[in-house]
Amino acid sequence: xxxxxxxxxxxxxxxxxxxxxxxxxxxxxxxxxxxxxxxxxxxxxxxxxxxxxxxxxxxxxxxxxxxxxxxxxxxxxxxxxxxxxxxxxxxxxxxxxxxxxxxxxxxxxxxxxxxxxxxxxxxxxxxxxxxxxxxxxxxxxxxxxxxxxxxxxxxxxxxxxxxxxxxxxxxxxxxxxxxxxxxxxxxxxxxxxxxxxxxxxxxxxxxxxxxxxxxxxxxxxxxxxxxxxxxxxxxxxxxxxxxxxxxxxxxxxxxxxxxxxxxxxxxxxxxxxxxxxxxxxxxxxxxxxxxxxxxxxxxxxxxxxxxxxxxxxxxxxxxxxxxxxxxxxx
Numbered sequence: 326x327x328x329x330x331x332x333x334x335x336x337x338x339x340x341x342x343x344x345x346x347x348x349x350x351x352x353x354x355x356x357x358x359x360x361x362x363x364x365x366x367x368x369x370x371x372x373x374x375x376x377x378x379x380x381x382x383x384x385x386x387x388x389x390x391x392x393x394x395x396x397x398x399x400x401x402x403x404x405x406x407x408x409x410x411x412x413x414x415x416x417x418x419x420x421x422x423x424x425x426x427x428x429x430x431x432x433x434x435x436x437x438x439x440x441x442x443x444x445x446x447x448x449x450x451x452x453x454x455x456x457x458x459x460x461x462x463x464x465x466x467x468x469x470x471x472x473x474x475x476x477x478x479x480x481x482x483x484x485x486x487x488x489x490x491x492x493x494x495x496x497x498x499x500x501x502x503x504x505x506x507x508x509x510x511x512x513x514x515x516x517x518x519x520x521x522x523x524x525x526x527x528x529x530x531x532x533x534x535x536x537x538x539x540x541x542x543x544x545x546x547x548x549x550x551x552x553x554x555x556x557x558x559x560x561x562x563x564x565x566x567x568x569x570x571x572x573x574x575x576x577x578x579x580x581x582x583x584x585x586x587x588x589x590x591x592x593x594x595x596x597x598x599x600x601x602x603x604x605x606x607x608x609x610x611x612x613x614x615x616x617x618x619x620x621x622x623x624x625x626x627x628x629x630x631x632x633x634x635x636x637x638x639x640x641x642x643x644x645x646x647x648x649x650x651x652x653x654x655x
Contacts (some may be wrong), residue, residue, distance in 0.1 A: 338588060338597055340384055340600075341601065343384060343583045344381065344603045345595070345596035345600030345603060346380070346587065346600075347384075347583070348381075351375065351377040352374075352634065354373075354375055355614065357371040359614065360630070362625050372561075373542050373557075376579035379575060380579060381461070382519045382523045382526070383522045383580070384526060385468065385526065386516070386527040386529075389468075390479075391534075393415065403473060411466075412466075412468075412643055414649060418457075418608045419459070422456040422612050425615075428456060431451045431455065432455075436452070436454040437452045441455070444466060446463065447463035447466075447514060453510045454516065454610075455608065457612065460513075464515070467515070471516070479524075479527055486524065487524065491521045491524070493521075494518065494519070495521075497517035519572070522576055524614065543585060543588075546584050547581070547585065552586065553574040553576075553577040553581060554578040554579075556574035559572065576635040602639050605641045605642045608641070610638070613633050617629055617633055618630050
């Protein structure tokens, strides 16, 4: 058997399903490690879900590039679109979290709020993950700032684009490992860390648009999944400098697992639906987990929190489509 990815003008459901798979494992990891009080081996196994963030950056590069290639706009218009579609929905959740006392924050609560609103949290370790695992947003906004420059470079020179994307990431890994800063969250959130996979996502647009069908043998995917996950575990066990390069096997191993799983029709349907609400689910899940698990508690509370987080994400998506997202269309 083999995986088929349709190119040309198709909507690329595999990318959406991969995004759904990644958000599912990320949310599950946060629930297991944060609230379920599971054995240590279960917590370690759940850490695989954290590799989903690499798929998110890959899919972000792919989605932005394919959207921009269909309608190239100015830098100001591009950032305005990101403001409406990403920044405002994110800040709404942060504001709600700020108003709920049971959501604990290190340091000054008011300063933590403004660090999100003014985006300077990416420079202050104690605020980087305040109100939730929002370090991801810092990296995403950095990519928005440089995206059009990356797009123009890719169009001018594929080789130069790849050299820059991969080279800067390797340079960043080496520097942070030598200085012993690779465990520092604000350092690890800098976009150089993930530039290589974001660039691969952008490059993948050229591949799928030039070919009618891309076929990948499932046997090859299985080998990549096993080798990638084994190397990820080994490098994580070694720690220190090894963790600086851990993202590479983590990305390929995790992607291979996802591409194998999404071939099951009923699973693909579920993941496609989750992929459509992935951003909203990412924004609200910690808020819902914290409130629900504090009010109910135990495994029952965790199951209720999980289901409720999906429902709230879906409702939030509908709300944004009827209100905030319409501003962008005017």
